[in-house]
Amino acid sequence: MGAPVIAFCRLDDKEIRLREPVMSPDALIVQDPTLLHQVDLFSGLDTRGYLLINTTRRYRDLGLGDYVTKFPPHHICTVAASEWAVEFIGKPLPNAAMLGAFSAITRRVKLDSVQEAIRQKFPGELGEKNAAAAGKAYNTIRTN
Amino acid sequence: MLKQMEGSHAVAEAIALCRPEVICAYPITPQTHIVERLSELVQQGEIGNCQYINVESEFAAMSVAIGASAAGARAYTATSSQGLLFMTEAVYNASGLGLPIVMTIGNRAIGAPINIWNDHSDSMALRDAGWIQLYAETNQDAIDLHIQAFRLAEQLSVPVMVCEDGFILTHAYERVDMPDLNQVQAYLPPFEPVQILDPADPVTIGAMVGPEAFAEVRYLSHHKHLQAVEVIPQLASEFAKIFGRDSGGLIQPYRSDDAETVIVALGSVVGTIRDVVDDMREDGVSIGAVKVISFRPFPMLALRAALENAKRVIVVEKAFADGLGGIAVNSVRMALRGLTTPIYTIIAGLGGRPITKDSLLRAFGEATRDELDDPHFLDLNWTVIDHELARAKEKRRSGPIAENVLRDLGLVGGKPV
Amino acid sequence: MAQKIKFYQTGTLTVGNRLLDAENRSVQSTIDRSNSLTSGHRACQGCGEALGARYVVDTAMREADKKLIAVNATGCLEVFSTPYPESSWQVAWMHSLFGNAPAVATGVVAALRAKGRDDIKVLAQGGDGGTVDIGFGCLSGMFERNDDVLYVCYDNEAYMNTGVQRSGQTPPAARTATTPTSGGSKGNVFGQGKNAPQIAMAHDIPYVATATVADLHDLENKVTKAMGIKGARYIHVNVPCPLGWGSQPCDTVRLARLAAETGLFPLFEAEHGAVTDVTKIRRRVPVEEYLRPQRRFAHLFKPKPDVKALAAIQEIADRNIRKYGLLV
Numbered sequence: 001m002g003a004p005v006i007a008f009c010r011l012d013d014k015e016i017r018l019r020e021p022v023m024s025p026d027a028l029i030v031q032d033p034t035l036l037h038q039v040d041l042f043s044g045l046d047t048r049g050y051l052l053i054n055t056t057r058r059y060r061d062l063g064l065g066d067y068v069t070k071f072p073p074h075h076i077c078t079v080a081a082s083e084w085a086v087e088f089i090g091k092p093l094p095n096a097a098m099l100g101a102f103s104a105i106t107r108r109v110k111l112d113s114v115q116e117a118i119r120q121k122f123p124g125e126l127g128e129k130n131a132a133a134a135g136k137a138y139n140t141i142r143t144n
Numbered sequence: 145m146l147k148q149m150e151g152s153h154a155v156a157e158a159i160a161l162c163r164p165e166v167i168c169a170y171p172i173t174p175q176t177h178i179v180e181r182l183s184e185l186v187q188q189g190e191i192g193n194c195q196y197i198n199v200e201s202e203f204a205a206m207s208v209a210i211g212a213s214a215a216g217a218r219a220y221t222a223t224s225s226q227g228l229l230f231m232t233e234a235v236y237n238a239s240g241l242g243l244p245i246v247m248t249i250g251n252r253a254i255g256a257p258i259n260i261w262n263d264h265s266d267s268m269a270l271r272d273a274g275w276i277q278l279y280a281e282t283n284q285d286a287i288d289l290h291i292q293a294f295r296l297a298e299q300l301s302v303p304v305m306v307c308e309d310g311f312i313l314t315h316a317y318e319r320v321d322m323p324d325l326n327q328v329q330a331y332l333p334p335f336e337p338v339q340i341l342d343p344a345d346p347v348t349i350g351a352m353v354g355p356e357a358f359a360e361v362r363y364l365s366h367h368k369h370l371q372a373v374e375v376i377p378q379l380a381s382e383f384a385k386i387f388g389r390d391s392g393g394l395i396q397p398y399r400s401d402d403a404e405t406v407i408v409a410l411g412s413v414v415g416t417i418r419d420v421v422d423d424m425r426e427d428g429v430s431i432g433a434v435k436v437i438s439f440r441p442f443p444m445l446a447l448r449a450a451l452e453n454a455k456r457v458i459v460v461e462k463a464f465a466d467g468l469g470g471i472a473v474n475s476v477r478m479a480l481r482g483l484t485t486p487i488y489t490i491i492a493g494l495g496g497r498p499i500t501k502d503s504l505l506r507a508f509g510e511a512t513r514d515e516l517d518d519p520h521f522l523d524l525n526w527t528v529i530d531h532e533l534a535r536a537k538e539k540r541r542s543g544p545i546a547e548n549v550l551r552d553l554g555l556v557g558g559k560p561v
Numbered sequence: 562m563a564q565k566i567k568f569y570q571t572g573t574l575t576v577g578n579r580l581l582d583a584e585n586r587s588v589q590s591t592i593d594r595s596n597s598l599t600s601g602h603r604a605c606q607g608c609g610e611a612l613g614a615r616y617v618v619d620t621a622m623r624e625a626d627k628k629l630i631a632v633n634a635t636g637c638l639e640v641f642s643t644p645y646p647e648s649s650w651q652v653a654w655m656h657s658l659f660g661n662a663p664a665v666a667t668g669v670v671a672a673l674r675a676k677g678r679d680d681i682k683v684l685a686q687g688g689d690g691g692t693v694d695i696g697f698g699c700l701s702g703m704f705e706r707n708d709d710v711l712y713v714c715y716d717n718e719a720y721m722n723t724g725v726q727r728s729g730q731t732p733p734a735a736r737t738a739t740t741p742t743s744g745g746s747k748g749n750v751f752g753q754g755k756n757a758p759q760i761a762m763a764h765d766i767p768y769v770a771t772a773t774v775a776d777l778h779d780l781e782n783k784v785t786k787a788m789g790i791k792g793a794r795y796i797h798v799n800v801p802c803p804l805g806w807g808s809q810p811c812d813t814v815r816l817a818r819l820a821a822e823t824g825l826f827p828l829f830e831a832e833h834g835a836v837t838d839v840t841k842i843r844r845r846v847p848v849e850e851y852l853r854p855q856r857r858f859a860h861l862f863k864p865k866p867d868v869k870a871l872a873a874i875q876e877i878a879d880r881n882i883r884k885y886g887l888l889v
Contacts, residue, residue: 017415019312020500117148165675166668195671199664200702207661207699211632211668214655217675219668237658341653341669343628343681348648350633350656352640 004035011108027106029098030054031081036062047071050106054081054094077105077141081133088133089126100134104141111138147322151283152314154322155248156181158287160191161328162294164220164246165335166212168197168205172227173260174310175250179222202227206234206245213243214349216340218294220245224310225252225266232270235303239274239365241350242339244297244304246290247275251411251462252310253495257546261496262310264411264462267439268471274365276304276372277440278392279410283313284320288391289437291323292379294332299375301338302368307439309412309462311496323387331386369441376438394443397450399425400432405512406451407433408476409460413492413499417460420504429512439472447479458488458511460504469519486514492522528552587777588620595622595651597631602649603641607810609800609817610638610715612774614686617713617798620781622652624788625682629653630669634662634687634696637722637802638715660695662687663703666710682788683709689716689730693757704764707792711784714757714795717802725805729755732825733877734870735857737805742860751873758831761795765834768794773826774801775818779840783830799826807856819851824878827885841889842882848875 008022023043027050030041036053045051047070055078059068068076079101081094089096096118103111115131122130147154156178159167167186169179186196195212199205202223209219223231228249238245249267253259267277278293280286286308293304308314339349353361373394380392398418400406407417414435424431434450436443451457457480459473470489477487488511493499503523510516531552536542588594597618604611622629630653633639639656642649657665666685673681685703692700692714703710719737720726727737733751736742740749761769768790772780780798787794801808801816808816820826821840825848828840849871852858861867861874882888 016318017418018501019412019416021498023500166671168668168671193675193677195675197667197671197706199667200698200705203661204664204667204699204702207657207664208668208671210657210661211655211665211670212672212675213668214665215630215669215672217672219672233658234661241657341630341655343625343630343653346651346653348643348650348654350639351643351645351648353645357645 004032004039025049027102028052029102031094031098033057033062036064042067049075050102051076052098052101052105053078054098056080056083075105077101077144079137079141081137084133084136088136089129096130097133097137100137101141103134104138111135114138145322145324146319148317148319150177150314151286151308151316151318152177152250153181154283154320155286155290155308155314156185157322158290159220159248160185161323161325162220162246162291162332163192163218164194165217166195166197166209166219167191168199168208168212168219168221170199170202170205170221170223170227172202172224172250172252174252174262174314175222175224175248177314178248178250202231203234206231206238206247209245209247210234210238210241210243213238213245213337214241214339214341216335216337216342218298218335219243220247222248222250224250225254225260228266228270229254232273235270235273235275238303240361242301242365242368244294244301244335244337246293246297247303247305248290249305249307250310250314251307259495260310262312262462263494263496264307265494267305267307268463270305271440271471274302274369275440276302276369276438278304278306278438279436280306280308280313281412281414281435281437283308283316283318284389285391285437286313287320287322288383288387288389291328291332292376292383292392295379296372296375298335299379300368300372302365302372307411312412321389327386331383372438372441373443373445376441392437394436394438394446395450396435396437398433398435400434400450400454402430402453403432404430404455405432405458405508406454406456407431407458407460407508408436408447408451408472409433410436410439410472411462413460413462416499416501417504420501420508423501423505424508429509431508431512436472439475442475442479444479447476451476451480451485452483454485456486456488456511456514458490458508458516460490460492460499462491462493464489464491464494464519473519488516489519490516490522491519497523525553587781588623589616589777589781594619595627597622597650597652598642599649599651601647603644604637605802605804605810607801607803607808607813608637608641609774609802609813610688610717611641612813613713613715613780613798613800614638614642616774616777616780617686617784617796618652618684620784621682621684621711621788624785626680628681630673630681630683631655632657632662632666632669632683632685634685634691635659635722636688636691637717638686638688640722659691661699662691662696663708663710663712664699666712667703667706667708670709682711684711684713686713686715688721689714689718689757690720690728692716693755693760694729701760701764704761704766704793704795707766709791709793711787711794711796713784714797715800716757716797717800717805719802719805721802721805730757732874734861734867734874736807736860737857747867747870748857748860751870758795758797758829761797762831762834762836764793766793766795767791767832769796769831771797771799771826771828773799773817773821773828775814775821776828776840779828786830805857807859808854812854816851816854819846822846823848823851824882824887825851825874827881827887829885836885839885839887842887843889845882845888848878 030053033055081097082092119127212219253263254265297304461470473489726739736748770783
């Protein structure tokens, strides 16, 4: 529903000065798989990078069977983020779970940090539920 | 205290720390988050007895600020693009009356065509309205410049606009060091007006001034800007003492001391330019940059000193003058008058088009080889331009340009080209 | 029922004020009136606006215990009262722009509230052009927020300061510089009109009133009442303009009275959108008696009477009389 939205994030240990959109991502998180064949999502994504897709389907069923073979297997994952969101939060808002998955697969941020950030952003019970969804995603990925 | 937050919310918190007494708010993308957050802060009682007025237009917003400031209150508002134009009459009125209002401009392109994304056409359109104009490179800058703006405005009785790039800064989440109230209060004393509507001591504000005195009144405004050139660096160094970081001032050079080529720019693009400079330096190119923070008053002497040894200067701008080229570049030329330094203009980022490192690298490279056209419109789609020019030549009734171009780019369906 | 005797202010030597008890005398007749708009301004001889402003501001000052700030729109009043290097205002007074007087007044009120100075009152004033045309957005906004401002509109029915151009308040058939009567043209159109007091009432603000400079006591009473009410208040004052109307300077007060007595300018008060009181017409007058002394309506009579136009204008008056119940 709505228009396709792209957001960019840069993580670094020193000051980030660059303001251009991320054109060569190290990691790509696809929250809405219906966009897969509507917009050129993978433009600039290096095959050494990470790819996370919010879906319960297999890559083959998404038409990405061949594409994902270019990536190291431990750099890619499908995440049932919307389903876990419904389970933990009651609404199909996949972002928290995707962040948990991101932590698991890239190891660039710790799960604890992700959950703490979630709690700071969303107060009380809402934060806890989202943090739990993130935790679920993290643990599922790490054990696979 | 270090916080990770949206730029506009950071600005709102900084404004709140400055304890404005009247905030007038009218929404326009991309500054709206600032006034929304301020309304929350006012409601929560975070800003004392501050009065938050929801006005019916930007013209009303600036007018309410004028009335409030004339009655002795610290007044604040924010706008962008079309809103700034709509309040233009009042913007000139505020500076003409010498009222120290502070306003945030969330820089956004001016239509037509309507466009909500960033460029500098809005604040550039009002560059000679008598307001001081400061440009923020980062959201930390934005916070710091607003605090300095109140101090500067009230010290000189001149209104100040703090310009920050819409979306790029306003909607970016980044780490900022939010000052605490004690620091701000140590830096910014309570507002002491030079003129005030006071029944106990009545004055007439806003009388007509004829040919016999108008020039003198206007010169005194010019004089304030000349004073500001001295005051701005002073306030910046005071700021550093209290807040512990370098912020504000007229300009900020970056590896430009010994540079053959120096880039001059305003706002967030300076960040990207720093990265480009570093990359090119690594490749052995003698290049540096100068960030202009105070565009009005324009730092003539400081900029000349920073540029006079350069072999060439490139001004990167986010606005332009139809038929002429850049706008900021003219002030740069004035600063370098008498010198024969070649000055290039790169016009980039119009209507929010991303300014990429790659494109700047390419353009700067061409400039260092003196192969760059001037003015250079960065990343312009010449195919589309040529197409449209041909279409207009062929048929008188060629239709609205915007629609034609969008169709050309495949962004709008319908009739085949 | 006891008969109410009304004393009319018809000149400075009127007997009326001296016969009244001290507390019923007008502000203008008291020696300690503020003289807010003092002599030396550059208004035309017989200017209805200068008269109205003096009445209004002095009354407001008395009611506010001299703690008043006035915000003025661009226009005749602003220009003739502040010719550089002089100002004839003896009150705290500000002029910003043409269309923003209501908004500036809102700002002043906000500042005073922020500083805990609710004891200082704010008056905004402007002509018809500044109020109902270019300032309309700001006026409506001020009403909608119910800001604690008394706004007074001095209506001389055209943009007089700039040379008598038509405004949204210019009556039908009137000659102005942009609704000429040369070459057989008929002056201003018979349009919809813009009933500013009614529009103010439509905002349900606490107090709306109309008044003229013919009845000093009535105007002062209405200002007094308004100053005792909090929130957005609006008073619309009919102020003849000898220059723009083509009338004799000595006729200003008489024409203002005729405007009311024809029914063309109904006098009433309203609170929260409902009319609470009207001033009945003591002696009804046909519109011709009001129109004849004004050269802006000369084409209605010469070379021959424009019977149709005169009848249409009479119908406007009749309609007002019916609508407001103006006859005794």
